[in-house]
């Protein structure tokens with residue numbers, strides 16, 4: 070099919086903000102699954118196995134094929150993807166010359182990864198073996214898509230409050246033939262730092278200074294291979310960054326030991342999060358690493374792999390920070406300091422989940 | 430008082446994103462007014478005059494002084510401001526040399542403008558005379574703060590869904606001795622365009638092409654002096670930009686006629702918004718114009734004044750677009766096209782508010 074902006078995924082450029090937006094008109098035919106505000110679905114995940122499309126054996130989407138009776142993770146193509154892969158090359162697919170009405174075709178794929186057959190089991194309560202399957206699946210899917218696409222965005226929206234349309238534990242992967250805004254900016258800033266500082270990696274210098282100069286004041290938890298820190302510049306109240314201590318460009322470069330260490334520290338961090346307000350802590354999280362596809366031919370050694378957790382809660386299980394008004398129009402604003410947030414998280418148990426505590 | 434990062438408002442730099450965050454630790458002493466999720470306060474504004482701190486005569490904040498019995502608008506200093514004005518000059522107030530841990534003091538003021546004595550009256554249902562008082566007050570407050578501060582951000586959070594902590598019709602003004610992110614970027618992009626295009630103003634060229642070349646496909650409404658358009662690059666489903674057709678740098682440069690036209694078009698736009706889903710349409714809105722304070726000595730003729738409306742609803746009064754996961758980690762995404770949104774808004778009545786229709 071040839072490119073048609075009223076039907077096919079594309080990006081448009083905002084010349085005032087120097088940013089792009091992804092437009093996915095093909096999704097208009099999607100049956101609506103968005104959260105309805107003020108319904109009383111609450112925190113409980115009482116999905117019937119038969120009606121929840123993410124469960125083993127459930128019938129799903131347009132194809133009407135049943136899911137396999139999977140035992141660990143399960144990967145499938147999103148039935149209503151925000152990106153299309155089969156748009157034919159077209160002379161209208163890019164108009165870089167126009168400084169006001171600029172757009173380009175957006176080719177890509179959207180996948181879903183179910184973490185576990187059990188709809189009620191979130192990552193912090195899974196076994197380390199369960200989590201290792203999630204990490205292996207991330208790496209497999211990443212490696213597969215990285216051969217074709219410039220950017221492979223793995224992300225998880227957890228909880229109603231984060232617009233998660235299905236409480237079954239899962240994440241998404243959107244891969245694109247272009248660098249999205251965040252990737253493009255981080256590609257530039259890390260390269261600039263690298264050049265200015267004679268080949269030092271921004272995030273490795275950052276780790277070093279957090280650990281030594283600042284005496285772990287913002288560190289939540291660390292182990293041999295990994296570090297969780299509330300960044301000096303964190304925006305969300307309890308935002309954290311999770312990153313390897315070694316110079317690692319991409320998820321697919323992690324050693325077996327680093328993968329094991331990752332499972333351990335993720336479980337610990339997520340137990341802390343849930344224990345903070347005795348709730349299944351909502352967040353969006355995702356992985357950022359060096360670009361892929363044809364961009365992996367370029368030197369990407371200025372990159373350091375890292376994951377970001379953006380949780381909205383600030384005071385309790387129901388009071389969140391709104392990024393509205395001033396934040397949307399001027400600049401993000403926060404009340405509690407990153408140092409305070411780090412100390413609070415540090416002091417919480419990373420071993421016993423509040424739900425397991427109640428029963429003992 | 431000397432600068433203390435654990436107590437005083439300051440900005441921290443994110444070297445990965447090339448963006449700043451405003452940190453306001455002094456707000457920790459604020460009595461909590463944030464929205465609690467899933468309460469059932471709903472759409473009704475049944476504030477007791479005596480307990481709602483924004484009402485005429487109410488006792489408010491730390492000072493314990495009663496509000497005047499105001500008849501139009503009422504301006505006061507936020508009792509728990511995100512910005513402090515009285516931080517003494519300090520050698521530690523800026524560390525531009527540090528590429529990883531960079532910060533600067535954030536001096537400024539936060540004001541609140543009540544639009545009307547009646548807690549239940551929103552802008553679209555006010556008379557044009559009421560609205561003219563709001564516009565005059567915007568301009569007065571703007572002019573006053575513009576003499577001292579580089580950026581004066583007027584913004585309104587409307588509705589529960591936008592974290593608005595009080596349904597009484599009001600907006601806020603945060604003025605700062607620095608350009609916040611959005612301002613800094615727009616200052617640069619408009620200047621670059623101006624230089625490249627021999628002194629043409631980005632947004633004036635944009636208006637011209639929307640009206641002529643694109644035959645108003647994205648125009649929602651216009652009058653002699655003003656235009657409302659769903660920008661080609663809009664991110665929120667029904668996002669609009671409101672801007673004067675003449676080259677105007679700042680809110681304080683509007684002629685009397687332009688102020689009258691502004692009141693008319695704002696009322697029309699907000700009636701359309703409310704009529705879209707038969708609800709008091711939630712949004713964040715705000716004004717962007719040329720920088721002020723000492724920056725007004727620079728040539729700012731690349732600037733064009735504009736207001737932005739960012740409403741979250743997408744399908745109904747309760748279904749909103751979540752900017753989460755992919756949006757936070759990669760790039761904003763939308764389903765309906767800006768052209769579709771503009772057509773939908775265009776076809777709604779701008780004269781009769783749905784609440785007034787019901788009663789006829």
Ligand SMILES: O=P(O)(O)O[C@H]1O[C@H](CO)[C@@H](O)[C@H](O)[C@H]1O
Nearest residue numbers: 391393394395396402592593594
């Ligand atoms: O000042 P309010 O209305 O209590 O608070 C609201 O607006 C502020 C400025 O946009 C935001 O920082 C807050 O998160 C939001 O809840």
Ligand SMILES: O=P(O)(O)O[C@H]1O[C@H](CO)[C@@H](O)[C@H](O)[C@H]1O
Nearest residue numbers: 232233234751753754755756762
């Ligand atoms: O794909 P979902 O889970 O239905 O949708 C959710 O995640 C997407 C990607 O972050 C967002 O664009 C949607 O707004 C959000 O509701």
